Amino acid sequence: MESASVHGAAGPRAGRAKTEPYLDENGRIALPDGTNLSALLDKNIADFGDALAYRFMDYSQDPEGRAVELTWSQVGTRSRAIGARLQQVTSLGDRVAILCPQGLDYVTSFFAAIQAGNIAVPLFAPELPGHAERLDAVLTDAKPAVVLTTTPVADAVQKFVRLMPREVRPRIIAVDAIPDSVQSTFEPIELDSDAITYLQYTSGSTRVPTGVEISHRAAGTNLLQMVLSIGLEGDFDINGVSWLPLYHDMGLMMIGFPVLYGGHLTFMSPMAFVRRPFRWIQVLSNESQNSLIVSPAPNFAFDLVVQRGMPGDTPIDLSNVVLINGSEPVNLESIKRFTEAFLPYGLSKTAVRPSYGMAEAALFVSSIPPYTEPTAVYLDREELGRGRAVRVPPDAPNALAQVSCGKVSVDQWAAIVNPETGEELPDEHVGEIWLHGDNIGRGYWARPEETEYTFGNKLQSRLQTGSHAEGADDDATWLRTGDLGVYIDGDLYITGRIKDMVIVDGRNHYPQDIEATVAEASPAIRAGFVAAFSVPARELPGGSPDDTSEKLIIVAERGPGAGRADPKPIVDAVRRAVSRRHAVNVHDVALVAAGVIPRTTSGKLARRACRQEYLDGTLGTR
Incomplete structure (x- = not known):
């Protein structure tokens, strides 16, 4: 039930990241007890009321896009109405799968599942081509009690669910058919900061997808890590723009992004971007007229825009945007082509930020510091294959460019480890990246052996000097990422995947x-x-x-x-x-x-x- 908003803020100024309530005197992240996504949402509803929260650009009927919006108050009304319906048919901790098309109903369904005390399982509607087998595997694994969807795709969801065994077949609810008045029966629930808030299913390739258990603490910590690393805290307005799928970790965290500080997110469907890449640029320009805009995208998107999304004679201003390049290997040439193409449109040479992250870490791990240009080192290809980072001139016949993914976020540790021995490796030696921090997921849903192997690792030895594990407890457990990386001059470089070697x-x-x-x-x-x-x-x-x-x-x-x-x-x-x-x-x-x-x-x-x-x-x- 999507409705239009009334602009204008109520209470404190929306869209400004105030991190002080969540940091200790040393600037470390210290979430107060009881901090959870539901409480943060309720605070925004109380503080910002009629201020814009989420805007969806719908290109399905209008090639120019039709803006459909929700204020924070409207988000609260819709999420509580859906949450009340969930409370009628679920128990605390039940999984609730979200199979809505990209749009505002997806956002309110996600929040509703959390506020009702359920575990949200963000997925996709069955019409997404080529992924029916994966959807079946995820539903079989998560065993949701309820599937939230919308009336236009309810028949497709119903047909899909009927193929599941009767004993695990979930109830289907079309959220757009739930009236606002149902919110009157909603019962607020106290949520533990360390309870699971959602399952983030990994992309998967040949193996069955696994659901990463993300707690309220992990999600909140990682949102703060993003804000602090990207340099967004301060006395200026910030908002978000995204076309990423909401079931993907980077797209999903963009839903949570404004929850931390009360700004708004403008988003579209991935298909709208792929069909006309210029739409992303147009929305970035429009949204950045009155605030700083943060927008993430994988590397291929920057190439696609240069190939098929240039503005031509359309007036565009990208002087007030920050673009996070992550989710897949970052290519410096792609960044250079994109930056050079949009310098005439106000884009800064420091606007694109190469970054590293993964679902098991909630999302964000590292990024280059604010106001710095992306850089690369050139390494000897043969030596890199032997596990050593040896620099060579860019024009050397065996030179291989590696892009810096910058500094690891505050209150997160990334050590380069020999995966066979568990020993930390010195800088300029390639090894597996192991992570530790409150943002790390609790494990894989219903997979104790995989959880122990991936999340339950101990460093067997640390470097005597220059250890990247310094500050982490000696008995800390570490996430084995499966990614290969190396430290050079304090910066983290991602060289590849162990299994893809x-x-x-x-x-x-x-x-x-x-x-x-x-x-x-x-x-x-x-x-x-x-x-x-x-x-x-x-x-x-x-x-x-x-x-x-x-x-x-x-x-x-x-x-x-x-x-x-x-x-x-x-x-x-x-x-x-x-x-x-x-x-x-x-x-x-x-x-x-x-x-x-x-x-x-x-x-x-x-x-x-x-x-x-x-x-x-x-x-x-x-």
Whole structure:
């Protein structure tokens, strides 16, 4: 039940991040007892009343976008009405899945589940193409008592739920059919700061998605870490803009972003952005006229805007925006192209902030300091494969650019660790990134063994000097991220994923490095749409069971206009380029149509899923 808002603030000034109530005398995060997302929401409702809270730009009927808005008071009314209905049919701690389309109903459903004392499970409506299998796996895992959806997609949700076993089939509620008057029966609940507030399901590739248990403390801590790291605290107005899916960790935390300080979020659907990338730029410009705007996006979005979203003659002003580049490996060339393209429109050279984060840490881990330009170091490719960061000149034949993801946020620790021994490694040595802090999730839902392996690690030894674990308790538990990283001059660099590492002839290769080489080898290949992985020779057709070697496979999508191009020159160019730069032979180059390489729900390359489809012979049959 989406309605229009009345502008104008009631009470204190909305949209200003005041962090003092949540910090101790040393500037460390100290959330008061009883702090939870529901209490923060109630405070905004009381303090800001008629001030704008959430604005959804609906492009489904109008190409120019129709703004639909809710004030903080209206958010409270709707969330309490939905929450009251949930209290009638659920018990405390029941999971409530959100299968609403992107929009205001999604936001109020999320808050309703939390305020009712349930555990929210942010998901997506079944019409999202290509992800029905994942949705089924998540619902089976979470076993929600209720599914919240909207009338327009209720039939699709109903059909999907009917496929589930009767004994675990959830009740379906269309939230837009619940009248505001139901809020009168809502019973406020005291929520423990360490209780689970929502399950954030990981993107997944070939494995079954796992639900990260995020507590109120973890979410609140991470929101503060974002504000402090990005430099948003102070006497100025800030608001948010997003097109990211609300079921993804980065999109979901943007819902929570204004809850911390009473500003507002303007958002659209991911499809609205992908179809017309300029929409993001237009909204950024419009929203930043009266406040600083913070907007996150994965690296591919910056390339997409330069390719298909330039303003032309449309007046645009991006002088008051901060853009967080995260969620997938950050490419300095992408940032340079985007920044240079929008410098004439007021964009600062320090506007784009390379960052690192993950769902298991609620979201945010590190970012470059405010008002600094993105930078990269150039490392020897061979030495990096051996686990050492050795700098070389940018024009060295073996140079590989690595982008700084800056400093780890306050009250969070990131140590570089030998994953086999649990020993902390010195700077300029590559190892697994282990994290510790109050923002870290409690574990994986209903998966004690995976929880123990991932969240229950202890550092077996720390560096005598320069330890990045300094300040963390000796008996602290650490999150094993699965990401490879290295510290250079105090900055954190992300080099890749352990499970994605390509190992051929006993040498380590980073897949994104090979993929970049492939994309540069021929204009017939779509940049950013290449997957490199290794497979055991014995698993290939005609392979010998005794052959223990690994073979490099390249799957590359054809670029625009290259659908009927002769594949031989393209394949030959790829083989030459990879052999020359990486000294490794390519066993097979599979040229496929656009859209064939699987991606996660957050838009990342799903290399392991692509590898499995390649081995199964099902590439391109989805």
